[in-house]
Amino acid sequence: MALLNLHLKVWRQNAGQPGHFQDIDAPEIPDHASFLEMMDIVNERLIAKGEEPVAFDHDCREGICGMCSMTINGMPHGPEKATTTCQLHMRKFRTGDTIWIEPFRARAFPVIKDLVTDRSAFDRIQQAGGFVTVRTGSAAEANNILVGKEVADAAMDAAACIGCGACVAACKNASAMLYVAAKAGQLNTLPQGQPEKTRRTLGMVRQMDHEGFGGCTNQYECEAACPKEISVRWITKLNRDFAAATLKDAFGNGQERGEGGD
Amino acid sequence: MSAVFDPISRFYSSTIGKKILVALTGVLLAVFVLGHMIGNLLVFAGPDAINEYGHMLQTALHGGGVWIARLGLLTALVIHVVATIQLTRANRAARQDKYGRDVAKVSSRASRTMIWSGLTVLAFIVFHLLHFTVRAGFGFDGPAYQTELHGEIVHNVHKMVVDGFSIAPVSAFYVLAMVLLCSHLGHGVASIFQTLGLATHKTWPLFEMLGRAYALLILVGNCSIPVAILLFGFGR
Numbered sequence: 456m457a458l459l460n461l462h463l464k465v466w467r468q469n470a471g472q473p474g475h476f477q478d479i480d481a482p483e484i485p486d487h488a489s490f491l492e493m494m495d496i497v498n499e500r501l502i503a504k505g506e507e508p509v510a511f512d513h514d515c516r517e518g519i520c521g522m523c524s525m526t527i528n529g530m531p532h533g534p535e536k537a538t539t540t541c542q543l544h545m546r547k548f549r550t551g552d553t554i555w556i557e558p559f560r561a562r563a564f565p566v567i568k569d570l571v572t573d574r575s576a577f578d579r580i581q582q583a584g585g586f587v588t589v590r591t592g593s594a595a596e597a598n599n600i601l602v603g604k605e606v607a608d609a610a611m612d613a614a615a616c617i618g619c620g621a622c623v624a625a626c627k628n629a630s631a632m633l634y635v636a637a638k639a640g641q642l643n644t645l646p647q648g649q650p651e652k653t654r655r656t657l658g659m660v661r662q663m664d665h666e667g668f669g670g671c672t673n674q675y676e677c678e679a680a681c682p683k684e685i686s687v688r689w690i691t692k693l694n695r696d697f698a699a700a701t702l703k704d705a706f707g708n709g710q711e712r713g714e715g716g717d
Numbered sequence: 718m719s720a721v722f723d724p725i726s727r728f729y730s731s732t733i734g735k736k737i738l739v740a741l742t743g744v745l746l747a748v749f750v751l752g753h754m755i756g757n758l759l760v761f762a763g764p765d766a767i768n769e770y771g772h773m774l775q776t777a778l779h780g781g782g783v784w785i786a787r788l789g790l791l792t793a794l795v796i797h798v799v800a801t802i803q804l805t806r807a808n809r810a811a812r813q814d815k816y817g818r819d820v821a822k823v824s825s826r827a828s829r830t831m832i833w834s835g836l837t838v839l840a841f842i843v844f845h846l847l848h849f850t851v852r853a854g855f856g857f858d859g860p861a862y863q864t865e866l867h868g869e870i871v872h873n874v875h876k877m878v879v880d881g882f883s884i885a886p887v888s889a890f891y892v893l894a895m896v897l898l899c900s901h902l903g904h905g906v907a908s909i910f911q912t913l914g915l916a917t918h919k920t921w922p923l924f925e926m927l928g929r930a931y932a933l934l935i936l937v938g939n940c941s942i943p944v945a946i947l948l949f950g951f952g953r
Contacts, residue, residue, distance in 0.1 A: 529820030628808035669811030670732030674824035695914025705724035
């Protein structure tokens, strides 16, 4: 085990106030620590000195919950491909390195404290259509609706999204297109998602714009940053689904009802 | 009536809707640029060829054809520019707090400078129209720029082009504008397929290559005219 002597530039901010970078020396960090464990060590030392620890988000620490964030050296979740911050290890850094640690920056993700941002905009997008409506009661027969293997696999690729927001953080426009494309595309791909496809697509895109995310400029930084390697071809599909949904919404193909005028 | 127009206004107010309009107008503008270039290359086929081509454009549909094209292109250009400026402003607003350390992992320089390459090309279009279409203050009108073609007096496009590009700063600005247009098309043409939802895993690399080849073709084709005239003395 080697020990690393690091220099951190950590973003410190309280909600609603301007933030700044704090220079923190982090000597003798074991190289087998994860990035979050390094932050834990740094915080323990800050507490021992009577200083305020750095607030950061974390939960499962096994790369599946989407809670950890941080932009490390300008890259959400750090430099490793397909890796969340919690799965990033300090052996990827060299002793003497300066590491920039910042929150996921977006108007739609306001900073709560230091590196913790409010990502509930994603929840509101989900509530605007990222679901299928099912009857409660006894479970439906599983094989009533047949799903092809290719379709199921494709939907699973999109469903791998953990909703961490790295796509927003990486995008030059703080666009949420990759997230929305994955969440809408997953259901729009499956037969179960077809009945509500138009409503879902329009609703989720409208909520996305309403939350103040930027638009996609086809630069694909999102795909490069995504810890689950969600493909930008889901954005292609969202663009296509949105155009079709708009036409259906404008020119019919909705269910005509037999009742009289209103 | 508003039952139909509501979805359309919602379409435009969304980022994806604006982008689809930018892509559709982009198709029209990109195709025009290619057609315009092919027509202009007639300058190398001799004075009669390009003069006849110019005369044909001016007189098609009893002189109405050129105005239909102008109005169509102007509409497309206005939509393209207004929507992209609105989108760029919204995109900037979405990332107000900048990163202390910012890294571009995969995005191209062309993609990050679209608004600047686009606005420079827009300024160039204004200059280009004043130069060769309105011919304001360049003295490209009058008997010196008329010639006889098949017994008719027509505008001498060939002489105008040769004289126009004989001025070094003018040619230099044309070449600069074409370099930026090449950069703009290099990202824009492939993006059309993404934004219109036509790209797939299999076809995307092809569209990307097509976009770059298209941009390069426009650069080489359009620059060949000022370069030939100014540096190699073509037609002078």
